Amino acid sequence: MRRKPMPFLELLTPEEMGRADAYAVENGVPSMTLMENAGAAVVDAVMAHFPRQRVIILCGPGNNGGDGFAVAAMLRELGWSVRLGLFGSADKLKGDAAAMAERWRGDIEDARALSFDDADLIIDALLGAGLDRDITGDLAALVERINTAKAPVVGIDVPTGIDGATGLIRGTAVNADLTVTFFRKKPGHLLYPGRHNCGVLQLGDIGIPGEAVDAIGPRTFENGPALWTLPRREAEGHKYAAGHAAILSGGPLKTGATRLAARAALRAGAGLVTLIGSEDALRVHAAHVTAVMLSIVDDAEALRGFFADKRHNTLVLGPALGLDRKARALTQTTLGLDAALVLDADAITNLADDPDAALARLMNRKSGTVLTPHDGEFARLFPDISGDRLSRAREAAAQTGCVVLLKGADTVIASPDGRAAINANAPPSLATAGAGDVLAGIIGGLLSQGMDAWEAACAAAWLHGAAAQVFGRPGLIAEDLPDCLPAAWAQIDAR
Incomplete structure (x- = not known):
């Protein structure tokens, strides 16, 4: 029997999403292109929901931070006032994140020292979905400052502190008004309290082939x-x-x-x-x-x-x-x-x-x-x-x-x-x-x-x-x- 098409109902764990990225790269999509497309998807969502204004983008040391650098460069080119704060050291960035940081060519401030008083919008690109420990210390303090700021917050992939596989809060978590994720949703986007922290959830296409889903064979779905x-009555039924x-x-x-x-x-x-x-x-x-x-x-x-x-x-x-x-x-x-x-x-x-x-x-x-x-x-x-x-x-x-x-x-x-x-x-x-x-x-x-x-x-x-x-x-x-x-x-x- 032919399988019914599932319009983006598959839910991918962070590990499975990593395999989807790898599948795309193995099939000819450069990893930098995936990061650029992720940045573009976030920019499209931001521009659809907010007027041009002053934005602070908070980046972490991994690929989620790389997405943030891509967003920062694109928004600046579109005339937005952009400040960028990095949690960590720029010289420790690696791979695509380091390359995307090079493209930014703007000031990189210490995220821990940034004031949000003048921000009209905050974009959270600190951590991705695959947390393996609770957030503590300086990062926890930064998350709490984000949550008490007056500006609305956009999360990239998942709000920092949300476990993408379970929806659980790992120590503390950003409360986002809008979250932009890529290719497929994750269980943590739909399970509470993660669903609450995500706010409005938007799914972006970043160029991963749909065949990646078949290669992964996910076993978790959004119900639909x-x-x-559903059963149907036959014309001659009783x-x-x-x-x-x-x-x-x-x-x-x-x-x-x-x-x-x-x-x-x-x-x-x-x-x-x-x-x-x-x-x-x-x-x-x-x-x-x-x-x-x-x-x-x-x-x-x-x-x-x-x-x-x-x-x-x-x-x-x-x-x-x-x-x-x-x-x-x-x-x-x-x-x-x-x-x-x-x-x-x-x-x-x-x-x-x-x-x-x-x-x-x-x-x-x-x-x-x-x-x-x-x-x-x-x-x-x-x-x-x-x-x-x-x-x-x-x-x-x-x-x-x-x-x-x-x-x-x-x-x-x-x-x-x-x-x-x-x-x-x-x-x-x-x-x-x-x-x-x-x-x-x-x-x-x-x-x-x-x-x-x-x-x-x-x-x-x-x-x-x-x-x-x-x-x-x-x-x-x-x-x-x-x-x-x-x-x-x-x-x-x-x-």
Whole structure:
């Protein structure tokens, strides 16, 4: 099958970006040309966002500093008032950075001694993305002075102090208003707190051949429709061909969360959706639902019986399920079902009672399984996994054989095969009660239609964010999201 084009969705670690640079050089693009093009990309971005004014450019000792020297020379030629400060000694510059410094032919001031009082703009070319230690000492002091200056800041590649692979702050970091990076984004541009420190992110073309991506084979992506294909109804299809998702309800006073999930599953295209649970709970549901069906499933035996009908191919459990003995028993029973599973909220906490046993049983499942923890639930189920969000999600997926969707403002979706996507379209308004229940339902609705678990989780996260954007005004509540899904879906059809 022909691979779908990915319009710049690949995310490259700093190490992979170094390999992309090397690929370009090996295929005839001089390294100085790459640096010149990087400088030109920054200049284009600066001129698009700011009027001609007084600018201070702060350069470091490496290639990021070389980019800064290129920017300084170009802006001066365009009539800007440019001062350049170097952190370090000019006689220690090497390679392309030294050559670009020669082209500057202007004063090189000590960055540590520069005053920013008269600057209208600061350009940060101190350090690149591949930090291997925390920033301390004089450089940390310089970063703090940048952050307290009145002038806006433009970062080159990543703001100084941000780890390009993880988005973590290494000691301290520049808060940029605009960041210009090259060829492909890095994970640290999308993962918090790096995403915040980058401000507006702009991607520049510096002449690296697109084939470099194929040579590198990156496994991390920005989530978007090019990563997955949504299910489509056949002209002669029927509702049973679109799958049958079940949502396991909590008790009679905890029914709202599962109704949100059920409606979301329907809006995501499931042919049929059934709420299952105790009779008392279903009587509450009956007063609220119309297209969603109801079936009494009150214990483990009834749950196995319900899924003996193979048309019932997906189960979502966890939203307001409860943490009592009955809920724990039902959660354990689901791990032995053939149906695809979405394990959310209370289901994850129930599994955390005996995480080692849970992980072993999850690894033995043959049907698609998606875990959707937030950070607290993740820590309960995976107490021995630490590190940045991307590496934690990947390790959890490897340990369970499941897709792990680690929820947050920078949701990460990791597959057991090593692929991972970072979702970047979710607005802050999604931080509202019940939004996670809707997300679980969307995943279940897509799984019921036969989507691969990783693709279903990625698509659901994107649609979830797009639905919130469709609502597009203050006052978003979880109940709004399912009915915004058709318009979100239509955005994909319109591309």
